[in-house]
Amino acid sequence: MLKYYLIEEYRKHASIAKKYSLIVFPIYIIFFVAIGASFINDILLIFPYQQFILLTMLSTFIYGFGVSSFEFLGRVNERGTLVTLTFILPLKMKKSYFYLYLRDAIYYTLFFILPTMIGLILSIPFSTLNLLQILTFSLSLIISMFIGYSLGYFSFPIWYGNRKTYYLLITILLIYIILVIFSILPFPPAEFQIEKDPISLLFSFLPIILFLLLAYILTPREIRDVSKEKENSLKKYKRIFKDILLSKEMEDVIRGGIIVKSLFTYFLPMLLLFIFIKIINMSIGKEVYNPLSLSVMLSIFSAVIYSWLTIMEDFEYMQTLPLRASDVVLVHIKAYFIIITIISLPIIILLNLQTPSLLPFSMALFYLNSTYLLFLTAYIAGPKITSLLFNPGIILRFSLYSIVPGMILVIGTFEKSIYSITAVILTATFMLLVSYINFRRIKKKWIYF
Amino acid sequence: MIIVKNLNKWYGSNQVLKDLNLKVDRGEIFGLLGPNGAGKTTLIKILTGQTEGQGYVRVGGIDPLKEPIKVREIAGIVPESESVPNYLTVEEYLYFIAELRNLEEKSVERALKKFSLVEYRKNVCRDLSKGTKQRLMITAAFIHKPKILFLDEPFINLDPLYQKSVREEILKYASEGNTVFMATHIIEMAKKMCTRVGIIKDGRIIAVLEDLKNLEEEFLREFENA
Numbered sequence: 001m002l003k004y005y006l007i008e009e010y011r012k013h014a015s016i017a018k019k020y021s022l023i024v025f026p027i028y029i030i031f032f033v034a035i036g037a038s039f040i041n042d043i044l045l046i047f048p049y050q051q052f053i054l055l056t057m058l059s060t061f062i063y064g065f066g067v068s069s070f071e072f073l074g075r076v077n078e079r080g081t082l083v084t085l086t087f088i089l090p091l092k093m094k095k096s097y098f099y100l101y102l103r104d105a106i107y108y109t110l111f112f113i114l115p116t117m118i119g120l121i122l123s124i125p126f127s128t129l130n131l132l133q134i135l136t137f138s139l140s141l142i143i144s145m146f147i148g149y150s151l152g153y154f155s156f157p158i159w160y161g162n163r164k165t166y167y168l169l170i171t172i173l174l175i176y177i178i179l180v181i182f183s184i185l186p187f188p189p190a191e192f193q194i195e196k197d198p199i200s201l202l203f204s205f206l207p208i209i210l211f212l213l214l215a216y217i218l219t220p221r222e223i224r225d226v227s228k229e230k231e232n233s234l235k236k237y238k239r240i241f242k243d244i245l246l247s248k249e250m251e252d253v254i255r256g257g258i259i260v261k262s263l264f265t266y267f268l269p270m271l272l273l274f275i276f277i278k279i280i281n282m283s284i285g286k287e288v289y290n291p292l293s294l295s296v297m298l299s300i301f302s303a304v305i306y307s308w309l310t311i312m313e314d315f316e317y318m319q320t321l322p323l324r325a326s327d328v329v330l331v332h333i334k335a336y337f338i339i340i341t342i343i344s345l346p347i348i349i350l351l352n353l354q355t356p357s358l359l360p361f362s363m364a365l366f367y368l369n370s371t372y373l374l375f376l377t378a379y380i381a382g383p384k385i386t387s388l389l390f391n392p393g394i395i396l397r398f399s400l401y402s403i404v405p406g407m408i409l410v411i412g413t414f415e416k417s418i419y420s421i422t423a424v425i426l427t428a429t430f431m432l433l434v435s436y437i438n439f440r441r442i443k444k445k446w447i448y449f
Numbered sequence: 450m451i452i453v454k455n456l457n458k459w460y461g462s463n464q465v466l467k468d469l470n471l472k473v474d475r476g477e478i479f480g481l482l483g484p485n486g487a488g489k490t491t492l493i494k495i496l497t498g499q500t501e502g503q504g505y506v507r508v509g510g511i512d513p514l515k516e517p518i519k520v521r522e523i524a525g526i527v528p529e530s531e532s533v534p535n536y537l538t539v540e541e542y543l544y545f546i547a548e549l550r551n552l553e554e555k556s557v558e559r560a561l562k563k564f565s566l567v568e569y570r571k572n573v574c575r576d577l578s579k580g581t582k583q584r585l586m587i588t589a590a591f592i593h594k595p596k597i598l599f600l601d602e603p604f605i606n607l608d609p610l611y612q613k614s615v616r617e618e619i620l621k622y623a624s625e626g627n628t629v630f631m632a633t634h635i636i637e638m639a640k641k642m643c644t645r646v647g648i649i650k651d652g653r654i655i656a657v658l659e660d661l662k663n664l665e666e667e668f669l670r671e672f673e674n675a
Binding site: 229230231232233234235238244245248251252255256312313314316317319320321322323324447448449 | 494497499500501518521526533534535536541544545546549550586589
């Protein structure tokens with residue numbers, strides 16, 4: 001059966017992007033990893049080895065947990081897939097979801113870990129790395145990723161079984177990550193990579209096996225939210241938001257648990273990033289990252305929330321109503337701004353507690369970059385963005401348009417000089433102009449769903 | 450009410466509609482019969498502005514290729530698959546459509562009663578049975594009293610009792626001067642309800658039948674001759 005799950009995923013992406021596109025993303029990774037690894041000695045001069053390894057392994061773990069959660073809590077609602085049609089197949093639900101886990105583990109290993117390994121191997125002539133080091137590092141990466149996948153898989157029956165237990169799980173995860181960052185608790189794959197200790201290797205496999213077993217055992221026979229009768233809340237939302245489409249979107253967000261689901265794809269990596277930046281500042285002995293640059297970086301993560309919004313609903317019934325695809329895209333954008341304001345604004349205020357005079361600028365930069373990235377994503381990808389990563393045209397355009405202005409904004413806030421202020425003002429003007437153009441073009445481009 | 454001239458549609462290199470011509474008058478119940486993959490759903494999607502096509506198309510005087518939203522304002526559509534919102538209740542979904550179409554709130558209550566959905570009003574749409582989802586979609590298509598109704602296999606999941614009441618509702622609706630365009634596999638249903646039947650094969654209308662007494666035989670004959 002696994003073969004069919006793999007074929008289904010391949011055809012899904014190949015139907016949206018072109019077949020050859022599927023190799024483009026791994027090529028990007030090979031290229032960037034090879035370049036980065038060639039400068040590894042320079043990187044390790046300013047970044048202590050242990051912190052570098054911890055950052056890499058923990059980020060990979062969180063990434064694995066994020067994509068797995070996105071798959072199990074989000075994409076399983078897509079119609080007509082093997083998982084949603086399991087009830088008509090001679091297949092147990094437990095097995096079906098286990099195949100889904102294996103499918104993603106194989107896909108993401110092929111798309112991320114394998115290209116990383118190839119990139120590292122290609123860098124051998126230009127760096128001080130040897131094959132054994134690369135294989136050990138790759139093994140640590142794979143284990144970190146698999147702990148994340150398995151935890152995402154395990155969190156899925158918890159989410160469907162009892163929401164309070166799920167929130168408890170997320171809280172424990174958050175506390176654990178903080179304790180790992182402050183070296184109070186170990187993260188076994190990072191320990192293995194640093195110490196080359198076989199016991200750490202053994203301890204790295206334990207959570208994978210444990211989460212897998214628990215996930216398999218706890219997966220229910222039938223996946224269905226407990227159906228309860230619900231009062232008409234849409235009227236209440238309509239009174240608040242006035243706009244019926246936005247009211248419906250916010251009801252979907254609340255009932256679909258999007259704010260909670262986005263915690264681990266937005267809030268967790270963001271928290272991790274801030275703590276590590278603090279560590280970098282301490283290592284270098286200079287506060288290069290200030291509240292302004294952090295606000296810009298915060299906005300980069302916020303684009304993830306848009307992808308959650310695009311998978312909440314099936315569009316087919318919407319096509320029967322007097323609605324354009326662009327109406328739905330624009331309402332996703334409105335909901336996105338409401339959500340990021342709820343989640344991010346308190347963080348920006350916290351960042352500026354010691355520098356209240358910078359708060360308006362932090363907010364302006366945060367909303368500027370969020371607006372720019374979101375309008376860009378929405379214009380390029382439209383109402384469905386799950387296959388964005390596999391379309392080379394989309395990746396290329398997104399990379400070109402997003403990385404350069406973002407970097408100028410971040411670097412421009414490192415120093416107070418006439419040059420940096422001019423660079424930030426010019427970049428901000430460019431971003432506002434492009435955002436306006438993209439906003440106008442969304443309406444023209446996205447007519448059909 | 451519906452005029453189609455030389456309509457073509459490609460999905461990549463696959464041509465699904467080939468120089469299709471059709472005319473449906475006001476007040477008609479026009480049936481579209483054809484096997485799977487003949488182009489029935491694609492034709493409905495073009496007529497209701499859900500996808501593009503090449504050719505001349507008018508629905509109630511509106512060009513759905515240029516004004517896709519306008520045609521959906523005057524039309525009611527029941528799609529082929531039972532697609533409903535994931536998180537709204539039955540009542541909320543109808544309220545959502547009523548607001549979107551600028552209807553009075555009373556229209557929700559009327560629709561719930563008319564299509565026997567009162568007992569399901571607080572249920573989340575995606576948790577409904579297939580048949581009840583189909584009923585909800587039919588209700589959603591009727592709620593704004595459209596001038597033209599597009600139905601894609603509307604009876605497929607309905608129980609016989611409900612089939613009968615929907616059939617009666619459609620006949621009453623057409624008798625008030627409204628138009629119905631219905632794609633179906635069920636020859637018996639087309640015979641009972643339609644004023645004319647078009648037969649579609651490989652993206653072309655191969656015949657339009659007015660005498661429906663021997664529809665099954667006519668359908669098979671036309672199909673074999675084409």
